[in-house]
Amino acid sequence: MKLALRELTRRPGRFVTATLILTLIAVLLMFLGGLLDGLTRSATGAIRAQDADAIVYSEASQAAFLRSRIEPSTRAEIDSLSGVTETGGLGVVQLGARVPGNGPRDLANVAVWGYELAPDGVPNPPAPGQAWADEILKADNIEIGDELLVGPARSPITVIGWVSNTSYNGQGGLWTDVDTWRSVLAANRPDAVLAEGVFQSLVVRAEAGADVVAEINLAVGDEVIALTIPDAINEIPGVTEQQTTFNQILGVTVVIALVVIALFFALLTIERTALYGMLKAIGARSRTIFAGLVAQAIVVTLIAAAIAGLLVIVLDLLIPPGSIPLYISLTRIIISIVLLLFAAVIGCAFSLRRVLHVDPASALGSSQ
Amino acid sequence: MKNSDSPTTNSAPTTTPALHMADVRKVYRMADSEVVALDHAELTVAGDEIVALVGPSGSGKTTLCSIAGGILAATEGSVTVGDEEISGYNDKQLTTFRQNQVGFVFQSVNLVPFLTARENLLVVDELGRRQGKPARERADRLLEELGLTDRSKNLPSQLSGGQKQRVAIGRALMNEPKLVLFDEPTSALDTELGTQVMELIRSEMKSRGTAAVVVTHDERITEYCDRTVHIIDGVLAA
Numbered sequence: 269m270k271l272a273l274r275e276l277t278r279r280p281g282r283f284v285t286a287t288l289i290l291t292l293i294a295v296l297l298m299f300l301g302g303l304l305d306g307l308t309r310s311a312t313g314a315i316r317a318q319d320a321d322a323i324v325y326s327e328a329s330q331a332a333f334l335r336s337r338i339e340p341s342t343r344a345e346i347d348s349l350s351g352v353t354e355t356g357g358l359g360v361v362q363l364g365a366r367v368p369g370n371g372p373r374d375l376a377n378v379a380v381w382g383y384e385l386a387p388d389g390v391p392n393p394p395a396p397g398q399a400w401a402d403e404i405l406k407a408d409n410i411e412i413g414d415e416l417l418v419g420p421a422r423s424p425i426t427v428i429g430w431v432s433n434t435s436y437n438g439q440g441g442l443w444t445d446v447d448t449w450r451s452v453l454a455a456n457r458p459d460a461v462l463a464e465g466v467f468q469s470l471v472v473r474a475e476a477g478a479d480v481v482a483e484i485n486l487a488v489g490d491e492v493i494a495l496t497i498p499d500a501i502n503e504i505p506g507v508t509e510q511q512t513t514f515n516q517i518l519g520v521t522v523v524i525a526l527v528v529i530a531l532f533f534a535l536l537t538i539e540r541t542a543l544y545g546m547l548k549a550i551g552a553r554s555r556t557i558f559a560g561l562v563a564q565a566i567v568v569t570l571i572a573a574a575i576a577g578l579l580v581i582v583l584d585l586l587i588p589p590g591s592i593p594l595y596i597s598l599t600r601i602i603i604s605i606v607l608l609l610f611a612a613v614i615g616c617a618f619s620l621r622r623v624l625h626v627d628p629a630s631a632l633g634s635s636q
Numbered sequence: 637m638k639n640s641d642s643p644t645t646n647s648a649p650t651t652t653p654a655l656h657m658a659d660v661r662k663v664y665r666m667a668d669s670e671v672v673a674l675d676h677a678e679l680t681v682a683g684d685e686i687v688a689l690v691g692p693s694g695s696g697k698t699t700l701c702s703i704a705g706g707i708l709a710a711t712e713g714s715v716t717v718g719d720e721e722i723s724g725y726n727d728k729q730l731t732t733f734r735q736n737q738v739g740f741v742f743q744s745v746n747l748v749p750f751l752t753a754r755e756n757l758l759v760v761d762e763l764g765r766r767q768g769k770p771a772r773e774r775a776d777r778l779l780e781e782l783g784l785t786d787r788s789k790n791l792p793s794q795l796s797g798g799q800k801q802r803v804a805i806g807r808a809l810m811n812e813p814k815l816v817l818f819d820e821p822t823s824a825l826d827t828e829l830g831t832q833v834m835e836l837i838r839s840e841m842k843s844r845g846t847a848a849v850v851v852t853h854d855e856r857i858t859e860y861c862d863r864t865v866h867i868i869d870g871v872l873a874a
């Protein structure tokens with residue numbers, strides 16, 4: 269292995285091409301991963317932020333807010349369950365909003381939420397007609413104090429502060445009190461209007477250790493479906509399909525990295541057949557030579573991944589917030605590096621057979 | 637320095653021979669035929685003897701050398717290097733044997749191109765015993781004896797042909813082998829340089845009491861050896 273690492277430091281030019289190609293692949297992997305994470309956060313932020321142990325929808329709604337109705341009687345039944353400590357009504361309507369200073373067709377896509385129990389990072393419900401706005405709405409030139417005119421009915425909502433990571437289906441959240449939400453819903457979606465006390469969903473907080481999801485499904489399962497927060501996230505339309513599609517693309521990218529490494533090191537091994545023969549003749553074991561190859565592949569991959577990591581971080585800083593749903597996290601970078609290292613080791617394995625078959629007798633000329 | 641009183645036949649050694657091959661055969665089996673590369677070879681090399689192995693291309697010199705050096709296993713017969721019988725060794729055992737008991741100087745690829753002269757000597761230790769400091773001291777001593785101290789940090793591309801051969805000789809001596817096998821050591825060198833290298837080989841082997849087999853097709857080299865053995869079509873001449 270010392271031998272292989274010395275070759276890397278003494279002949280870095282040999283590995284430049286592979287490093288460059290791997291850097292590009294690593295950038296692609298991290299960027300795609302960042303897009304996936306950004307899209308997922310943008311679609312699911314409002315649900316992820318819920319400080320609750322369960323979300324309850326009506327049974328036939330397929331976990332869609334607009335199709336769901338939770339009656340007061342059902343809520344009362346849920347409240348009475350032993351593991352439940354409190355419940356809060358939650359509802360949403362997705363509309364376009366006119367922004368002061370923007371053109372009439374330049375609408376901001378907003379999700380107007382009415383809530384009783386504050387999600388993580390969101391203060392308690394504001395006064396009627398006011399809202400906490402998700403900061404991705406800054407990209408629409410929205411500022412604190414702006415009065416947005418929401419929906420065809422141009423319902424006025426004034427932005428009084430910022431929250432983060434609370435978007436839903438790619439739309440920035442406007443977090444309002446329940447009355448404001450009901451009036452916006454009634455004015456702009458009369459087909460979806462709700463009676464007093466009826467909510468689209470409930471968020472449920474439970475005692476520590478209580479399996480409140482099971483309790484609710486058992487008690488009122490013919491009327492509602494209770495989901496954990498992660499399950500509720502997966503039920504958001506398009507989220508699972510989006511993740512599956514992106515993960516497939518990421519998988520193909522990893523396979524491409526594997527092929528690049530396999531080809532590069534296969535060529536390198538062919539080039540070095542005579543040298544390996546000589547080394548084997550003087551006592552090098554195949555596993556020593558192969559370990560050297562793997563070490564080189566790992567180092568090259570780590571260098572490529574490090575450069576790529578820096579590049580995507582810089583890219584993330586340069587891209588204006590809200591313009592594209594890119595979220596670069598340390599977790600994603602580490603996952604990408606691990607996947608690339610996996611590809612490096614597997615890619616090298618294609619050279620193992622060739623290394624094993626290098627004949628030390630070749631160093632002494634013909635083996636016959 | 638040239639050979640002055642060399643015996644012309646295999647004489648019985650008075651000490652443990654460096655190499656003893658008895659009735660060694662190497663047969664390669666093809667689909668429906670077999671090729672006998674070495675046929676009933678008998679060869680004994682004394683503890684500090686230098687033997688030239690001469691024969692045309694395809695005569696079996698390399699096969700004999702490979703078997704003696706533990707690179708190839710014989711199909712039949714026994715091979716003993718020093719006091720170690722290697723005939724029944726598996727690949728792993730042969731590799732360990734080569735690390736510790738045999739030195740090689742090859743015809744073409746001899747040195748690792750990205751290692752300095754000193755590191756090329758130390759690679760033997762890194763692949764085998766891993767003695768660390770004693771190995772480094774030995775490498776420095778060998779380089780001094782071979783007149784390469786001021787070239788110890790040079791890469792092979794920065795060395796002349798003769799210097800490269802000296803480094804290869806140093807590498808072959810690093811593990812204090814019982815036997816050193818030279819494969820056409822002067823084929824890539826001009827006459828004057830070839831002479832210098834052969835003189836160096838003889839003085840280094842004799843000063844250490846190390847046996848050597850020099851494979852060559854050049855009859856001029858035999859002057860530097862104690863004895864010449866001819867091989868034709870896999871058969872050693874009596």
